[in-house]
Amino acid sequence: MRAELQPLLREFSAFERLSEPDLASLVEACRELHVRAGERVIEEGAVDGDVMLLLRGRLSVVKSGAPEPLAQLGPGAVVGLLAPVLGHPRSASVVATERSQIAVLRATSIELLSLSHAPVGLALQSAIVSQLLDDFVAQQRAYAERSG
Amino acid sequence: MFATNTQVLVTQLGQAFPRLSESLSPADVQKLGRMGDRVLLLENEDLVPAGGRLPGLILILRGRLVPRAAPDVPEEHRWVLGPGEAIGIEALVGRQPRHDSLRALEFSELRVFDAKVWGHLLERTPHIAVGFLHALARELAEEVDALAASLERLP
Numbered sequence: 001m002r003a004e005l006q007p008l009l010r011e012f013s014a015f016e017r018l019s020e021p022d023l024a025s026l027v028e029a030c031r032e033l034h035v036r037a038g039e040r041v042i043e044e045g046a047v048d049g050d051v052m053l054l055l056r057g058r059l060s061v062v063k064s065g066a067p068e069p070l071a072q073l074g075p076g077a078v079v080g081l082l083a084p085v086l087g088h089p090r091s092a093s094v095v096a097t098e099r100s101q102i103a104v105l106r107a108t109s110i111e112l113l114s115l116s117h118a119p120v121g122l123a124l125q126s127a128i129v130s131q132l133l134d135d136f137v138a139q140q141r142a143y144a145e146r147s148g
Numbered sequence: 149m150f151a152t153n154t155q156v157l158v159t160q161l162g163q164a165f166p167r168l169s170e171s172l173s174p175a176d177v178q179k180l181g182r183m184g185d186r187v188l189l190l191e192n193e194d195l196v197p198a199g200g201r202l203p204g205l206i207l208i209l210r211g212r213l214v215p216r217a218a219p220d221v222p223e224e225h226r227w228v229l230g231p232g233e234a235i236g237i238e239a240l241v242g243r244q245p246r247h248d249s250l251r252a253l254e255f256s257e258l259r260v261f262d263a264k265v266w267g268h269l270l271e272r273t274p275h276i277a278v279g280f281l282h283a284l285a286r287e288l289a290e291e292v293d294a295l296a297a298s299l300e301r302l303p
Contacts, residue, residue: 014241085289091296114282118274125281126241132288133238137246139295146302 002027005103008055012076014127022119029113030103035096042080042094049107051128052079057100063092071138072097078131085128160209161259164232167286172279180276183269184259189213189252196249204239204262205284208232211256215247228253237284240266 005027009015015023030053035041041052044064054077061071070092073079083090084107105124114121161181162169168177189195189211196202213229229235229250236245240261250258261269269277 082289082293085286086293088293091293114278115275118278121278122270122274122281125278125285128285129237129281129288130241130243132285132292133241133243135292136288136295139292139299143295143299143302146299 002032005030005032005055008101009053009103011055012053012078012127014123014130018119018123022117022123025117026113026120026123027103029109030105033102033104035100035102037096037098039096040093041096041100041102042090042092044090044093046090047083048090049084051081051084051105051107051110052094053077053103053105053127054079055101055103057102058097059100060095060097061092062095078127081128081131081135160257161207164209165207165234165283165287166232167283168280170286171283172276176273176276176279179273180269180280184261184265187258187260189250189256189258191252191254194249194251195258198249201248202236202239202245202250203260204245204266205234205236205260206250207234207259207261209257209259211258212253213250213256213258214253216249216251217247234284234287237288239263240281240284 006020006023009023009026009030010018015026018026033041033052035057041059042050054073054075056075059073059077059079060069061073062069073094079094079102080090082088110121110124110128113124162177168180172180184207187195194216195206195213208229208231210231214227215229215235235247235250238245266277269280
């Protein structure tokens with residue numbers, strides 16, 4: 001099963017140039033998660049250090065009190081970054097809207113890989129920065145739209 | 149005893165970007181401080197002439213500047229950038245920067261990490277590149293979080 005993760009992770013643009021051994025060390029650090037539609041993968045208010053790489057399926061970001069989902073996520077998304085990066089509790093929940101396959105990385109594993117395998121660390125930090133840039137642009141647009 | 153020019157630049161970098169010292173050792177912050185091109189802009193001066201594109205990551209050490217969006221990127225709103233802010237992070241992760249220039253509102257000092265400098269950093273000291281990205285990710289995460297909080301406060 002874990003060998004199957006390698007080509008799926010390779011589809012993330014940040015990981016496409018990693019060597020086979022480096023990609024294997026990334027796979028080694030990942031925990032695989034399979035969820036069905038309706039299953040919650042992140043709980044609002046929880047404190048944990050998991051960062052999720054969505055390999056297959058779709059996830060929805062929902063927040064208590066919000067009438068609509070905050071975001072819909074597809075393969076290639078890096079999910080749940082803010083809480084581990086900032087050390088905050090989860091600000092929203094993430095629910096699978098269809099069967100999904102996720103690679104889960106502990107924030108501490110990211111730190112360790114960043115120290116021990118510079119190419120993997122660079123790839124991971126690039127994936128994180130790319131996702132945060134997308135989030136930043138989305139938030140900026142939403143703010144501009146809503147504030148007129 | 150007087151501080152050398154390099155020491156002043158390193159101190160400025162550390163003060164403007166305190167997150168760097170959380171991700172890098174003092175010696176590595178010092179090495180980073182020696183890299184990148186130092187650029188000074190006078191009031192109303194543009195970093196890149198019209199038709200050009202931001203050369204890479206720009207760290208603002210002092211002054212106030214406004215970014216100019218690239219023609220193919222919608223201008224959401226104009227905002228003023230100051231010390232401790234970065235623009236053009238996209239260039240470090242293989243993307244095209246969303247802005248094509250910066251105009252100084254007053255005398256400003258920048259550090260420019262173009263593709264050549266970044267390539268040098270990746271090749272010679274990849275651990276510094278990792279720490280640098282880590283610090284930028286932390287800064288970005290704080291900005292995303294602050295924007296999300298502002299959005300929640302909107303009626």
